Amino acid sequence: MTVSMQGQEAGSIQRMPIVGSGKIWEEMLAREFSHHRQGIARINNGSFGSCPRSVLEAQQRWHRQWLEQPDEFYFGPLEKRLRASREAIASIIRAPNVEEIVLVDNVTTAAAMIAQDMAWGFLEKRFHPGDAILMLNCSYAAVKKCFEAYAVRAGARIIEVELALPILSARQIIDSFQRSLEQAAKSSTTIRLAVIDHITSMPSVVLPARDLVALCRDAGVEQIFVDGAHAIGNIELSVEEIDADYYSSNLHKWLFAPHSVAFLHAKAKHLERLHHPVVSHNFKLGLFSECSWVGTRDYTSQLAVTAAVEFIDGNLGGLSSLIAFNHRRAMAMAEMLAAAWGTQCGTCAELAQGVWSGGADLLPGGGIAQREFEEQEIRDGGWSSENAMDFCRSSRIPWRSAQCCSSTVVNL
Numbered sequence: 129m130t131v132s133m134q135g136q137e138a139g140s141i142q143r144m145p146i147v148g149s150g151k152i153w154e155e156m157l158a159r160e161f162s163h164h165r166q167g168i169a170r171i172n173n174g175s176f177g178s179c180p181r182s183v184l185e186a187q188q189r190w191h192r193q194w195l196e197q198p199d200e201f202y203f204g205p206l207e208k209r210l211r212a213s214r215e216a217i218a219s220i221i222r223a224p225n226v227e228e229i230v231l232v233d234n235v236t237t238a239a240a241m242i243a244q245d246m247a248w249g250f251l252e253k254r255f256h257p258g259d260a261i262l263m264l265n266c267s268y269a270a271v272k273k274c275f276e277a278y279a280v281r282a283g284a285r286i287i288e289v290e291l292a293l294p295i296l297s298a299r300q301i302i303d304s305f306q307r308s309l310e311q312a313a314k315s316s317t318t319i320r321l322a323v324i325d326h327i328t329s330m331p332s333v334v335l336p337a338r339d340l341v342a343l344c345r346d347a348g349v350e351q352i353f354v355d356g357a358h359a360i361g362n363i364e365l366s367v368e369e370i371d372a373d374y375y376s377s378n379l380h381k382w383l384f385a386p387h388s389v390a391f392l393h394a395k396a397k398h399l400e401r402l403h404h405p406v407v408s409h410n411f412k413l414g415l416f417s418e419c420s421w422v423g424t425r426d427y428t429s430q431l432a433v434t435a436a437v438e439f440i441d442g443n444l445g446g447l448s449s450l451i452a453f454n455h456r457r458a459m460a461m462a463e464m465l466a467a468a469w470g471t472q473c474g475t476c477a478e479l480a481q482g483v484w485s486g487g488a489d490l491l492p493g494g495g496i497a498q499r500e501f502e503e504q505e506i507r508d509g510g511w512s513s514e515n516a517m518d519f520c521r522s523s524r525i526p527w528r529s530a531q532c533c534s535s536t537v538v539n540l
């Protein structure tokens with residue numbers, strides 16, 4: 129792909145391997161992340177990501193183009209340009225059919241679509257009161273609330289799969305799901321939907337999504353939603369192999385896209401039934417049309433997705449290289465902290481990626497210390513890496529900040 133970067137002519141791009149040190153690397157960091165506050169190591173990349181300057185500039189160019197003549201842009205090239213973003217995603221997530229991909233603001237929005245569809249199942253009496261939704265005890269709280277707000281209110285009940293640290297093997301996770309599925313079968317509970325986090329937020333563990341989807345299908349679970357909020361850009365991804373009904377991931381976390389943009393991949397058979405939670409002119413014109421007209425709004429973050437992919441290809445040696453780099457750095461940091469705190473990593477290397485679990489739950493006295501940590505974090509508006517480490521070390525803080533970005537930002 130061609131990349132246009134400040135100070136470089138198109139076509140004269142230096143492709144560099146992801147090394148994480150050296151002059152070219154330092155220059156790239158200085159050029160692309162100078163808008164970050166200096167002296168702060170952003171180790172919580174998982175919440176908000178870190179959008180590079182060249183991608184923000186690409187987004188601004190789209191914005192200017194749309195402002196030049198909004199009518200023409202909206203009713204002209206927008207659809208084609210959004211398709212280019214969807215195609216870029218299809219190639220990363222190995223999705224054979226780009227029509228099964230839509231862009232939404234975030235995974236919360238995708239979850240709302242699925243939760244609303246569940247609610248309609250109850251309201252239209254296709255589902256029966258007490259039919260269940262299977263979720264992890266540590267599923268992302270906002271996603272849980274979403275299913276409570278729509279599906280539980282309409283008659284669903286939530287069955288929780290218990291996951292407790294330390295998680296030392298994929299087998300342990302599969303067994304936990306198996307136990308919950310068996311219990312549901314014993315009580316003749318119909319499971320209408322399983323929500324499987326691909327990378328749980330707290331603790332942060334990469335779950336064996338493909339095996340869990342297969343397990344749920346064998347047990348007769350009707351539909352499966354994989355919440356891959358942290359997945360794209362963080363782990364190698366094949367939605368075809370995972371074979372869930374729905375898969376959603378944020379592009380503004382680990383793929384360097386601007387806020388806010390996520391994709392939802394839904395199997396073709398579900399597309400007609402799903403709707404964007406904000407209903408506008410394109411209601412019932414197909415999910416892509418609904419998602420590309422959510423009232424009057426700015427679509428430039430969706431348009432800048434290709435620039436984010438180009439940033440990774442042009443500066444970081446491509447996605448696989450970035451993924452491997454993140455993993456190495458995250459593990460090194462996890463091991464350093466575990467040793468400093470006299471605890472152990474909350475999970476093994478195979479179940480970690482660019483994220484790690486700090487072994488928080490394994491230390492005594494978690495709650496209060498965690499609050500202190502968060503309060504101080506809020507007061508100070510961020511931490512230098514030294515401060516954070518010292519604070520944690522001296523007070524044996526069980527640091528539950530679940531995502532540790534070990535990539536570019538930590539180097540700043």
Ligand SMILES: Cc1ncc(COP(=O)(O)O)c(C=O)c1O
Pocket residue numbers: 174175234235236237267268270271325327328329355357358378
């Ligand atoms: C596992 C998981 N699911 C869903 C979300 C929601 O993402 P967003 O707030 O971008 O919708 C997050 C956010 O961090 C998450 O960690």
